[in-house]
Amino acid sequence: MIIVLSPAKTLDYEFESNHGHSVPAFLSQSSKLINDLKAKEPKDIASLMGLSDKLAALNFDRYQSWSPAKKVSADSKPSMLVFKGDVYQGLQAEDLNNAEMKFAQKHIRILSGLYGILRPLDLMKPYRLEMGTKLETSEGKNLYEFWGDKVQKMF
Numbered sequence: 306m307i308i309v310l311s312p313a314k315t316l317d318y319e320f321e322s323n324h325g326h327s328v329p330a331f332l333s334q335s336s337k338l339i340n341d342l343k344a345k346e347p348k349d350i351a352s353l354m355g356l357s358d359k360l361a362a363l364n365f366d367r368y369q370s371w372s373p374a375k376k377v378s379a380d381s382k383p384s385m386l387v388f389k390g391d392v393y394q395g396l397q398a399e400d401l402n403n404a405e406m407k408f409a410q411k412h413i414r415i416l417s418g419l420y421g422i423l424r425p426l427d428l429m430k431p432y433r434l435e436m437g438t439k440l441e442t443s444e445g446k447n448l449y450e451f452w453g454d455k456v457q458k459m460f
Contacts, residue, residue, distance in 0.1 A: 306412060307412055307413075307414055308412055308413050308414070309413075309414050309415075309416055310392055310393075310413060310414070310415045310416070311392070311415075311416055312384075312388055312390075312415055312416065312417050312418075312423075312435075313388040313389055313390025313391075313392070313393055314390065314433070315388070315389040315390055316387050316388065316389065316431050317387060317389045318379065318380060318382055318387060318431065320382070320386060320399065322377070322382065322383055322386055324383065324386075324401075324403060324406045324426060325426060326376075326377055326382075326383050326426050326427070326428050327383075327410070327424055327426045327427050327428070328374075328375050328427065328428060329420045329421075329422075329423055329424075329427040329428065329429070330421070330422065330427075330459060331420060331421040331422070331455065332373040332420075334421060334451075334452075334455070335373065335419050335420050335421070336373060337442070337443075338418075338419055338434065338440070338442065338448075338451065339368055339371045339419075341440065341442050342368040342434070342440070343368050343369055343371075345365070345368075346365070347361040347362045347365040348361065350364055350365055350368075353438060353439070353440065354433065354434075354435070354438055356433070360433070364432070364433045367430070367431055367432055367433075368432075371430055371432070372430075374428040374429070374430055375428070376428070377428065380430050380431060381428045381429070381430050382428065382429070383425060383426045383427065383428060383429075384415055384417075384420075384423040384424070384425060384426070384427050384428070384429045385398045385409065385413065385415065385425035385426070386398050386399060386425075387429060388415070398425070406425065406426070409425045410424050410425050410426050413425050414459075416436060416456070417429075417434075417436075418434035418435050418436045418437075418438055418448050419432045419434040421452050421455060421456045421459075422456045422459050434448070436448050436449065436452075
């Protein structure tokens, strides 16, 4: 059984984890999306995502400095521990022991506009890119077309 969760908008990188980490499966595709986003000005990001000028500037800076993460750092942590929305607070992921986290790693997936699909221990950097964003790329007019059936094939 696989449980698919939506990501949360609230992120917290102020923690230490002793659970280890994994690398997202689609980092090369994530890099393509970032390259498209890097070409946008903050006002374009605000319009595309319906963000305030302040949030658009924050995400513009995030896109400009983004690089694929393959090791834990201050801005690269395991996804299930970073997200802080209601579902993640209910899971109390920060309290899982190693056996429980290993189970979660096998059975939980997080849908992501930027990463496609994440396992709980996959490293992620701060970002804002919801699946519903109509970001036009060379592979389609939105993120659903960009990701196509790649995510589905991961199951």
